[in-house]
Amino acid sequence: MTPAELQAAVRAAVQACVDNGSLSVQVPDVVVVERPKVKEHGDYATNVALTLAKAAAKPPRDVATLLAAELQRADGIDTVEVAGPGFLNVRLAGEALASVVPAVISAGSAFGTNDQASGHSINLEFVSANPTGPIHIGGVRWAAVGDALARLLQASGAKVSREYYFNDHGAQIDRFARSLLAAAQGEPTPEDGYGGEYIHEIAARVLAEHPDALSAVDPQEVFREHGVELMFGEIRQSLHEFGVDFDVYFHENSLHESGAVERAVDRLRNLGRIYEKDGAVWLRTTDLGDDKDRVVIKSDGEPAYISGDLAYYLDKRERGFDRCVIMLGADHSGYVGRLMAMCAAFGDTPGVNLEILIGQLVNLVKDGQPLRMSKRAGTVVSLEDLVDAIGVDAARYALVRSSADSQIDIDLDLWARKSSDNPVFYVQYAATRAASVLRHARDLGVEPGGDLGLLTHPRENELLLALAEFPRVVANAADLREPHRVARYLEEQVAKSAQRFWDDCQVLPKGDEVVLPTAGPRLQLWQATRIVLENGLGLLGVTAPERM
């Protein structure tokens, strides 16, 4: 019996009480069935009696007693107790507990998926770092979290497009081009330009490919065009090596060249959201929750940055995405109001058609000291630096295991360690142990199989309960856009229980011992554990090695 099946059984019990007249309440659509913190409170607990007490006009414990009698009759339930203020504490029968094992094994890589988001077409925009330098640590957080979220949403049945909004238009790109040109001419970095070693490298590569660049009619344009291309190629490559590939790299420039910006502005004008003042074209966003109106077309006739956002959003909606999710760093939190207002201006619903997720900043810590970054000095900590220090798996896991709402410190010494202090190692090690015992079993000719009813050890029960949680952890993490829930679950529930199971429940014979009847069922439990760890780590973009 899975948690979902138990929820259904609890609802059915409420329904039964309503039908037999002992309770007059509306049967709730969803009931909460959770794993109690204290194991004396059973395998699962529900507070449904507490929530229904008021409507039923009965004391919670009386409601609980009525429900307990009904629930007791459901298949797979061993005991139901009324406890505390009116909780129902449920213990499952052994077979019901073990039934998760064949369910996991037969579903395989599909175990944990759900269809709560099926029918939705979700556009996920993240990273979108300007191609004016290597991708730095701020963007990396979203590379890890965004990609994990994409996987979670796909696992929940949604159609997902990962998109990178490629800003190849505007003043920052001009500064980048000027910096390249200056470097190629052996001149110092311009006042407002970009410093750093990479500028010289890119300039040299442009020169190597276009030796006559400096004598071109517009040398800066040559460096702009080819410099952006090279920089962007590097960003794509490092993201690819990080395991993150986008379905669409959307060029801001294309919106300006295709007339999409004008169309978006016209659309808003027809909707009565546009006015003109001081020679500029404004979008009236203050009606829609923003703190000031926004200039869309500047008085010099150039489109302001937001005009690209308007056109891009409209483009996404016209491509059929019903949900657009944009992931931004904390340094962009000031944009939320205007983007939400923009969404409303088009007649859409902020929070539904457009979601904006803000990720707080990441600090890297080395030898107990934060690594300070300076863009001017060129001491930027890039994606490559992070990967060089701790590897892709550790980097992705470290970035994804905390809530994006929290600032995090990543201790490079900790994440490089090969011991259980290191969370990613701990989880991967559990996956490795699963692979190891299965491998040894094959070598010894011991087959998984046999009577799952033999899985009665407390460690086995704990692991079975942990595995059964996976589908709702996935659903919940996807729904809340919080991939860190998957990581925490893998560490605290699956890997933890698996390590304890390993420690207390020997599977294979040692030396000249005989093969015990528990060997087959325990191997199946290890198979299921391996699958959940693989699937869970897979959702985070982290590998589950066969051996360490």
Add this chain to the structure above:
RNA sequence: GCACCCGUAGCUCAGCCGGAUAGAGCAACCGCCUUCUAAGCGGUCGGUCGCAGGUUCGAGUCCUGCCGGGUGCGCCA
């Protein structure tokens, strides 16, 4: 000044729609290996959940105010 995020054990962080005695890892201390990976496991110690009110049968969780930290508030992109 205004907006958003954060404030939970010495440190790093969880805490799902408000529910039972607030959890985990690290650090400290004490234990457990002749053969499936000790790269591990068990235990002890450790918390006025920033402060003050409020709502509630019940608040770390919701509301208000304050304190502290972070980020942002351009006809920049």
